[in-house]
Structure formats: C-alpha cells, structure tokens
Amino acid sequence: MIYNMEYETMPREALEAIQLRRLQATVERVYANVAFYREKFKEAGISPTDIRTLDDLRRLPYTTKQDLRDNYPYGMFAVPMDHVVRIHASSGTTGQPTVVGYTARDIQTWAQLMARALMAGGANRGDIIHNAYGYGLFTGGLGVHYGAELLGVSVIPVSGGNTRRQVMIMKDFGPTIITATPSYSLHLAEVCEEMGVSFKDLKFKFGIFGAEPWSETMRGEIERKLNLTAVDIYGLSEVMGPGVAIECKEAKNGLHIFEDHFIPEIVDPATLEPLPYGSVGELVFTTITKEAFPVVRYRTRDICSLNPEPCICGRTHLRMSRVTGRSDDMLIIRGVNVFPSQIESVLIDTEGVTPHYQLVVDREGALDVLTVKVEIGEQLFSDEVKKLQATEKRISKNIKELLGVTAKVRLVEPKAIARSEGKAQRVVDNRKL
Amino acid sequence: MQVEQISVFLENKSGRLSEVTGILAEAGVNIQALALADTSDFGVLRLIVDDNEKAANALKDNGLTVGRTEVVAVEVEDRPGGLHRLLEILKDTDINVEYMYAYVHHTGKHAVMIFRFDNSEAAIKVLTANGVSIITRERLYAI
Ligand SMILES: [Zn+2]
Helix, strand or coil: CCCCHHHHCCCHHHHHHHHHHHHHHHHHHHHHHCHHHHHHHHHCCCCHHHCCCHHHHHHCCCECHHHHHHCCCCCCCCCCHHHEEEEEECCCCCCCCCEEEEEHHHHHHHHHHHHHHHHHCCCCCCCEEEECCCCCCCHHHHHHHHHHHHHCCEEECCCCCCHHHHHHHHHHHCCCEEEECHHHHHHHHHHHHHCCCCHHHCCCCEEEEECCCCCHHHHHHHHHHHCCEEEEEEEECCCCEEEEEEECCCCCCCEEECCCCEEEEEECCCCCCECCCCCCEEEEEEECCCCCCCCCCEEEEEEECEECCCCCCCCCCCEECCCCEEHHHCEEECCEEECHHHHHHHHHHHHCCCCCEEEEEEEECCEEEEEEEEECCCCCCCCCHHHHHHHHHHHHHHHHHHHCCCEEEEEECCCCCCEECCEECCEEECCCC | CCEEEEEEEEECCCCHHHHHHHHHHHCCCCEEEEEEEECCCEEEEEEEECCHHHHHHHHHHCCCCEEEEEEEEEEEECCCCHHHHHHHHHHCCCCCEEEEEEEEEEECCEEEEEEEECCHHHHHHHHHHCCCCEECHHHHHHC
C-alpha cells in the first residue's frame, strides 16, 4: 500500500521539476531570513538567482553539525519564534545539543511523511502501533505518533523503559506493529522470554526499526525472535526526524528517501566532491519544504550509498543503503578512503562471521601500512597453521579486491582487541601526521 | 582407532605457552603430548591430554579458542630408520601427513608418534595392512 500514490510514484522528470522549484524557494528563503546562510552564500559568491538547475545545488556551501552548534539555540531558524509551534533537540552526547524548530505546517508535513513511512513498513487502518521510541526532546516518539494518528491507526505511546510493563501491554493490548530501536527490540525479546511470554502468541506483523545503525544479521535475529517482518527507517532531527527515508516491506532492500521533500547527495568526506550513484560516501541533505529549520547541504556524517534502480514496490524515489558507519571513523590509507564498516562487510561476506576486528595504521617511512587484526573464533580456527595462514591471505585478498587497499591481516586471540564499554576499539591510527 | 587432540590458538608472546600449561595444571589436566607449530605472529598448540572435556572447558573459560581434531597414534620402532620405514609405506599413496609429533611415553621397544593425516581412515587401513600397530584411545591413556 502506498499512502501518497501521486508523489511517491511520480515519474523522475516531474519529481525533479518539483525539486527544482522547491529548492529555489528554499534558497531564497534562507538567504533572506538566516544570517548564517546569507554570509556563507556571499562568501561563495552565489546569490539565490544562480540556482537555475538541480546541478547548481553543488555550488552551494555545506552546512555542518558545528555550524548548527555555533548558532545555538535559535540562530538557524528561518521564521520568527511566534511561527514555531514545536522545539526538539538532539541528545548532544558530545558538546552542545542541536536545537530544531517546526512551524504548524512542518508538523503536518512530518506527519504525512511518517504516515507514508508507516504504510510502506506494513501499517494500515485497523493496526495498533506499540511505539517504544522515546517521547520527549528526541524526535522518535512524537514523530511516529503524529504519523500514526494521521494514517488512522491506533497508537500506544508507551515510550522507552519499564520493559516488564511493556511486555504486559504487548500481551493485553494486542499491538500489531512495533516501532523501536533495533537494540531495544532485542532487549524486549529477552525480557519476554524471562517472563515466559512468546512472541508467537503476540499479534505483531511488522516492526519499524531505526535511530541507530544495525545490520542484515541483526534483522534476521529480530525477525526470528520477534516473529515479524522488520524494516529499516531513517531520519535525523536536523533534517526532520524519523520519516526521512523508509524501507518498503516489498523489497526490504534500501530505504526510499522522500525526495519531494529532501534532496540527497553522496560526497567524498575527504575531498567533499559529489560522488555518482552507487558510490559509498557521506550522505548530505538539503530540505526543500521545511519552514522553521531548513538545512542546505547538511553533512549527516552517515556513510551509505544511493541506488537509483526502480523498485518492485512502485515507488520512484531513490533508495539509500543501510547506514554502515560514520564519516568521523574514516581512514585515508595511501589516498584510499576506508571505513571500518567496509572491512566488517568483507569479513561477513568472506568468512560468514562477524568477528571483532581492529584497523591499525602505521607509517613506515613515507608509506601507510594497514594491519587488520581479527579475533579468532571457533569458526575461523584450524589446527593446521597453513589453513590459518590461508584464511589471513583470503581476507587480505578480498579487502584488496573490494576496497582497493593493501592490508596485512593478522589473526589474534579472542579478547586481544581492547574494548571500551563492551565495544571493540575499531581504529588505532599510529601515524604522526 | 583415532585419538582426539585439542588445539589452541596462541599469539606469539613470551610466556603465553606457560600460561596455557598453567591453566591446565590448575584444572588438574595431565598433558601427555604437546607440540607447538608457530609462525612469526601466531602459533597453534596441539595437545594430547587425559581429559579433553576438562581441558577444553578450562581453556575456553580463560578466553582461548579451542579446536578438537581426530589424530592417529602410531607405534614406531625405536631404532634408526624406524620413522623412515613408516613414511615409506605412505609414500606411494595419496595420503599426506599434515604434521606429526612425538608422544612422551614408550611402549617397550616402540616410540609413539601422533600423526595428523589428511585422510585418517585411509592411513589407518594402509598402515595396519603393512603390520604397523595403531594405538587405541584406551591403550594410549594406559601407557
Ligand atoms: Zn520499494
């Protein structure tokens, strides 16, 4: 089912015409109303009338998280405060939080996009949503909530925490859809098991999971343990909140970005050059309908790729791949960009396991040397030294083939890689640059 | 006719081997044969012990990666050319010796060697047919 047939399946040409019109209006508006953008555009020698085609977007400067922090709290708002009806803020784990605002129309747009997203993920009238995203400054809870009400499904605003009570609600209220972070859904599964409640006896059909990176392996685990179909949702408060992109339940292969509201680009995080479809790089968004908090070429720091192939669900909007990492983690080794997540996929693809691994970069003379340490588990182990050496060679060869970078692979003992709070430290850069 | 061997992955760090033997001693496991194959970065320690279950659990509890493999214990005449004659038997077959090492104890005039063949069953058949005696698990532990 498609919530907005006209816009979600619009032919590319018509869609791009709408994008251009909306982009031009956005650029004019931020130039007139936000001092930050006006100054940046002037510095780059660009005025709003220079935006004549969609490609002209590339002439505009990028906006970073730091820019948003520098203008804390309301400096990036493009409307007077008496037009702002809602304020959210990002958690700000490092440094200042980022404050975002919404006009009444922004809230409506957001609800419509969330309604689209929920329907793409399997929800429809008659469904009951168990919404375990946090309600509060975080956009997750309220974002899903407004979309659900607009779509006409019942929503249980259970929010996060008090997991045993959540299990009771799931048992007694009969929700058919769950919205939560993937890690919380697995925690719910554990608590259910402890309480002797089986997901097989619950009514869930679909789960819409996001707000943190997860993997295909995790999808398999969630679908098995929660006995439902799991789809990925993407969003960030700086761009809107949840509902920027959604995986359709038909393909479960990449998330459709609602391109009539957001223009995505993929850029090289090091050179900031735009990259063609299919390339892995940093996701950049320009909002083209937001009123209170528009962003122009906002660098999300999320690493993914864009897929323009037509989708079996009928939607014509581009699909972004799963987010596989953060641009902050990127290493440049002999001029090649390498993300730890890419090494991880090589390990999963070639060895069928997700071992703990660590990238160590040293500089020997003028040369960067990458060593990938892989903790050995029972699946990789052999009593024969030559087989272990062959495993190292095989991983090294696949890294070379897939990433174009030479790496020495070293098997190490379990727990040999330092952990902090249970997570392995992925990168050690010993280069003194 | 095969004997179970325990193998452990070790990084090449000084003192690592004695840490492993210490773990086994603490668990009350008796090591009957031991061989270390190593490269510049890592090694594989192979062990024949009196209690595989106890040994594997103790090693795993200490965070080590443990493997179990079936190997063959063979009697080799304890005089010049003893091992050579045995390998001659295998030379014309397509059976390969992946590795081998000596067992601590003797059986009278014989030394005991542990063999890891790429095809244990075929090796046992050929050796037995040529009058070489293969030592069973029970007899090995009784030595
Ligand atoms: Zn689709």
